[in-house]
Every structure is written in structure tokens, then in C-alpha cells.
Amino acid sequence: MVVSAPREIRRRSKSQSGEASEGGLDLIWGSGEEVFLSARTLRLNCPCAECLAKQGSTAHDKPLTPGRSLLRVVSATVEQETEIILVWPIGNYAIGIRWGDNHDSGIYSFELLRKLSNEQNRNWGEEEHGSKRP
Numbered sequence: 001m002v003v004s005a006p007r008e009i010r011r012r013s014k015s016q017s018g019e020a021s022e023g024g025l026d027l028i029w030g031s032g033e034e035v036f037l038s039a040r041t042l043r044l045n046c047p048c049a050e051c052l053a054k055q056g057s058t059a060h061d062k063p064l065t066p067g068r069s070l071l072r073v074v075s076a077t078v079e080q081e082t083e084i085i086l087v088w089p090i091g092n093y094a095i096g097i098r099w100g101d102n103h104d105s106g107i108y109s110f111e112l113l114r115k116l117s118n119e120q121n122r123n124w125g126e127e128e129h130g131s132k133r134p
């Protein structure tokens, strides 16, 4: 499936996002549809081989902190791991994201971003869109 590039991708830093205090990316799709993907959502869906191995097959259904932090295996804090340092385009099919813990091997294809956008829309209203969990 070919997914065309979002019209615009805006990085939202933690401080800019107000009371939700969660960073992430605002994606504006060609249709004008605007979707906010939280840094947490993006990090949990990091498509690099290393993260996929950790995620297992049901990765995106798992909360970040199922009792204990899923991410404690790494020496960085969750805070660092969900901080977006840099976003850059890769060809005309994907973006790369560098995280606060210097992890940057994930290539987020537009197809993946589209999929996450769809999931975000589906969950909208049911959950508190994942932004206020302590």
C-alpha cells in the first residue's frame, strides 16, 4: 500500500503541549485531517528491529507501564525515551525520529504513521487518549 506523505508534520514539545505535558507529532494529512500522535505512542511503535524484538506481537496493546516499566531494561528513563529530539525526512516515504536516549534507528514509514493515526481516531473518546496517565 502506498501512503502519500502527510502535508505537514509538526513537532510538539512537552512544554508547548500545555496541561497534557506530553510531546509528540501533529500530522496533517492530505485530506486536511489533523492527528496528534503522542511521543509515547510513537516510541512504543518504534519499528526498528531492536524495539520490535522487545515489543512482541501485541506490542501496541501493551501499556507503557504494566505495573513495572516495560522500558526499564534500558538505562534511560521513560522521560528520555519519550522525548523527541529530532525528526527528519527519509526519502519520500518515511521519517526518522531521534529520542532523548539517542535511539534513532526506527524508520517511521508514512504507512505506519497512517496506521497509528487510524488507531488514534478509533480510540478517541473511549480512552483519555493516553495523555494523562500518571
Ligand SMILES: [Zn+2]
Pocket (backbone or CB within 6 Å): 046, 047, 048, 049, 050, 051, 052, 103, 105, 106
Ligand atoms: Zn527502536
